[in-house]
Amino acid sequence: MNDFFVPSPLVPLNRFSQTATPYGLSERPTVKNYSLDKPLLGDLLLSRGHVTQHALAGALKNQKKWNVPLGAALIAEGELKEEDLCTTLSLQAGIPFVHLAATPCDRSLLKREDVDFYLAHQCVPWRTLQGQEIWVAADVPAARKALSDTPHAALMIYQSTPKLIGQTVRTRFEEHFTARACFQFDRNTPALSARQLFPASMIFKMALFILSLSVLMFLFPSKLEALVLCLIGLIYSGLAGLRVFSIVAGLHRTQKPTPHTGRPALSDADLPSFTVMLPLLREGDVLPDLVSALKRLDYPPAKLDIKLLIESTDTDTRTVASHLTLPSHFEVVLVPKSLPLTKPKACNYALPFARGDYLVIYDAEDIPDTDQLREAAHAFHQADDHIACFQAPLNFYNWRENWLTRQFTLEYTSLFDLLLPALHRLRLPLPLGGTSTHFRTKVLREVGAWDPFNVTEDADLGYRLGAAGYQTGVLQGTTNEEANCEGGNWLRQRSRWLKGWMQTYIVHMRNPRRLWRHLGPAGFCSFQLVIGGFVLCALLHPWVYVLLIGQLLLSNTPGALPDLSIHLLVFVAGYASTILAAMAGAAHRGYFRLFFSAMGMPAYWLFISCGAYMGLLQLFTKPHYWEKTQHALSRMSPARRLHLRARTLRSTAPPFTGSLDKEAGGDVSL
Numbered sequence: 079m080n081d082f083f084v085p086s087p088l089v090p091l092n093r094f095s096q097t098a099t100p101y102g103l104s105e106r107p108t109v110k111n112y113s114l115d116k117p118l119l120g121d122l123l124l125s126r127g128h129v130t131q132h133a134l135a136g137a138l139k140n141q142k143k144w145n146v147p148l149g150a151a152l153i154a155e156g157e158l159k160e161e162d163l164c165t166t167l168s169l170q171a172g173i174p175f176v177h178l179a180a181t182p183c184d185r186s187l188l189k190r191e192d193v194d195f196y197l198a199h200q201c202v203p204w205r206t207l208q209g210q211e212i213w214v215a216a217d218v219p220a221a222r223k224a225l226s227d228t229p230h231a232a233l234m235i236y237q238s239t240p241k242l243i244g245q246t247v248r249t250r251f252e253e254h255f256t257a258r259a260c261f262q263f264d265r266n267t268p269a270l271s272a273r274q275l276f277p278a279s280m281i282f283k284m285a286l287f288i289l290s291l292s293v294l295m296f297l298f299p300s301k302l303e304a305l306v307l308c309l310i311g312l313i314y315s316g317l318a319g320l321r322v323f324s325i326v327a328g329l330h331r332t333q334k335p336t337p338h339t340g341r342p343a344l345s346d347a348d349l350p351s352f353t354v355m356l357p358l359l360r361e362g363d364v365l366p367d368l369v370s371a372l373k374r375l376d377y378p379p380a381k382l383d384i385k386l387l388i389e390s391t392d393t394d395t396r397t398v399a400s401h402l403t404l405p406s407h408f409e410v411v412l413v414p415k416s417l418p419l420t421k422p423k424a425c426n427y428a429l430p431f432a433r434g435d436y437l438v439i440y441d442a443e444d445i446p447d448t449d450q451l452r453e454a455a456h457a458f459h460q461a462d463d464h465i466a467c468f469q470a471p472l473n474f475y476n477w478r479e480n481w482l483t484r485q486f487t488l489e490y491t492s493l494f495d496l497l498l499p500a501l502h503r504l505r506l507p508l509p510l511g512g513t514s515t516h517f518r519t520k521v522l523r524e525v526g527a528w529d530p531f532n533v534t535e536d537a538d539l540g541y542r543l544g545a546a547g548y549q550t551g552v553l554q555g556t557t558n559e560e561a562n563c564e565g566g567n568w569l570r571q572r573s574r575w576l577k578g579w580m581q582t583y584i585v586h587m588r589n590p591r592r593l594w595r596h597l598g599p600a601g602f603c604s605f606q607l608v609i610g611g612f613v614l615c616a617l618l619h620p621w622v623y624v625l626l627i628g629q630l631l632l633s634n635t636p637g638a639l640p641d642l643s644i645h646l647l648v649f650v651a652g653y654a655s656t657i658l659a660a661m662a663g664a665a666h667r668g669y670f671r672l673f674f675s676a677m678g679m680p681a682y683w684l685f686i687s688c689g690a691y692m693g694l695l696q697l698f699t700k701p702h703y704w705e706k707t708q709h710a711l712s713r714m715s716p717a718r719r720l721h722l723r724a725r726t727l728r729s730t731a732p733p734f735t736g737s738l739d740k741e742a743g744g745d746v747s748l
Contacts (some may be wrong), residue, residue, distance in 0.1 A: 187203035210234065252414055321492075344456055346378055352436050369408070386409070488661075488675060492663040533574050538578075569692065
């Protein structure tokens with residue numbers, strides 16, 4: 079029995095009377111235990127010198143306020159280490175404590191088919207001693223209850239820590255979790271997977287369509303031209319109508335745009351647990367600012383599960399993370415080297431380890447409103463069960479920086495402050511924003527999580543949620559991030575976005591009848607306008623000018639001018655509605671300085687078209703390649719400001735004039 083901690087004799091009680099509930103993220107404290115048969119947790123922690131009287135008194139208040147176990151409150155405040163808590167729990171229960179790093183599990187006892195059970199109940203089989211199998215658990219009573227309906231009901235259960243158990247499962251089944259993250263979605267729903275974007279059946283249909291179109295072009299060129307122009311005009315008109323509706327709806331937008339159930343507001347004690355995922359790749363420069371922003375979140379830390387997802391090959395970010403002082407509710411998850419090297423793959427890998435009732439994704443450069451998680455928790459509490467996700471609006475803190483950031487901001491304000499709330503108001507599916515998306519964790523798992531081969535996994539997931547019968551709501555609290563201020567970096571990011579929207583459109587339109595059946599007529603038409611229409615407009619925008627100029631220069635017949643007037647009217651209406659929506663969004667944010675900048679949006683759309691054609695090329699050459707967006711380029715980013723300030727202080731410091739020889743009487747100073 080030298081391999082593990084053996085409990086010492088119990089110590090006497092004192093005046094503290096805390097609950098003896100084992101530590102667990104979502105556990106609730108039990109009724110106070112005044113039994114004299116065993117000491118209370120607080121008494122043991124005091125007697126062993128793990129906490130002070132002052133820390134214990136503060137934790138008791140937070141235990142009641144947050145409705146969490148005493149150990150969770152102490153750990154969240156940084157007053158207690160997880161290992162010290164679990165060794166004390168083992169002492170209280172009179173069972174051994176097993177340190178899995180020093181005495182690891184017998185690998186032959188760990189079964190791949192049971193990994194979800196291990197993670198759900200935070201317990202694993204450890205060793206076989208004298209023919210009897212012994213398990214270890216973070217919450218021994220809960221594990222015993224979970225095992226009661228299994229063949230392992232009569233087994234002995236020893237104490238360990240949640241992190242050690244999680245690391246054991248993750249290490250033992252690393253290949254399994256990696257394969258699941260990369261290929262499970264494709265195996266379960268191949269019809270909706272972007273892994274093989276153009277299957278043989280679709281290639282055949284595309285070839286047949288192109289052949290038919292060529293025949294029609296040869297036989298009826300003028301009629302086909304008229305039909306194509308009418309379809310394009312219809313799309314432009316539909317988008318214009320949707321933009322106008324978003325402006326009108328935005329003017330009458332309520333503060334609570336989500337269906338209510340009449341439930342009272344949540345107190346701190348009723349707040350659910352939240353997992354925060356942050357996929358990171360070469361983000362060492364912004365990681366300290368990100369951690370600082372997350373520390374400012376107004377949410378009980380005992381109910382937070384923050385995971386920094388770092389690629390195992392990303393040595394720079396790993397080094398920065400290792401030098402940060404992370405609170406107990408932060409955890410670094412190393413994502414094993416595998417392809418595709420995408421954000422959704424990393425999120426899929428970490429999802430089995432998420433312990434929160436709800437889950438939110440943030441990007442590396444995000445600065446969310448401090449009360450955003452509270453708002454999301456209240457919104458979920460007030461909404462019915464058909465709301466699976468809430469999208470928080472995104473905006474930029476460096477919108478004044480240059481012409482590109484001003485145009486980018488106008489685009490975001492019209493999208494997140496007007497269009498998405500309008501789609502929600504019409505009960506239509508939303509293309510999610512990729513960051514600040516708050517999910518019900520169980521629903522996210524139910525729909526298969528993210529497609530790792532889709533480079534805009536957010537938009538794809540939004541429509542899959544709609545097809546599964548769920549709705550997406552919108553929040554008020556904003557997440558500010560860094561707008562791309564350099565043309566090349568912006569172009570790479572935009573090409574990935576548009577390539578991903580093309581992937582999403584192709585995947586969902588493989589079977590239009592199924593999409594119509596799942597989304598309904600209104601949802602189907604909305605998908606055509608929002609996903610197909612935006613991509614088509616980005617591709618057609620340069621050719622609109624060519625078409626109009628060509629008709630003006632080459633038209634010699636009297637009948638051509640009315641046709642030109644109709645098309646011109648449609649295009650102008652589409653552009654005017656987009657500019658008005660941008661102005662309305664800017665007014666909603668109070669960015670009145672951007673009104674004049676909105677007139678430059680047609681030039682900005684030409685840049686969008688460049689990104690669209692770059693994405694179209696990559697769709698056939700490297701469809702799953704993730705164009706990395708470089709952050710901390712803005713002079714207004716916190717990381718860049720800190721770097722510039724340090725450099726300025728170094729450059730303006732007076733020269734060193736003192737002597738390092740103290741015996742000579744020199745003054746060591748700067």
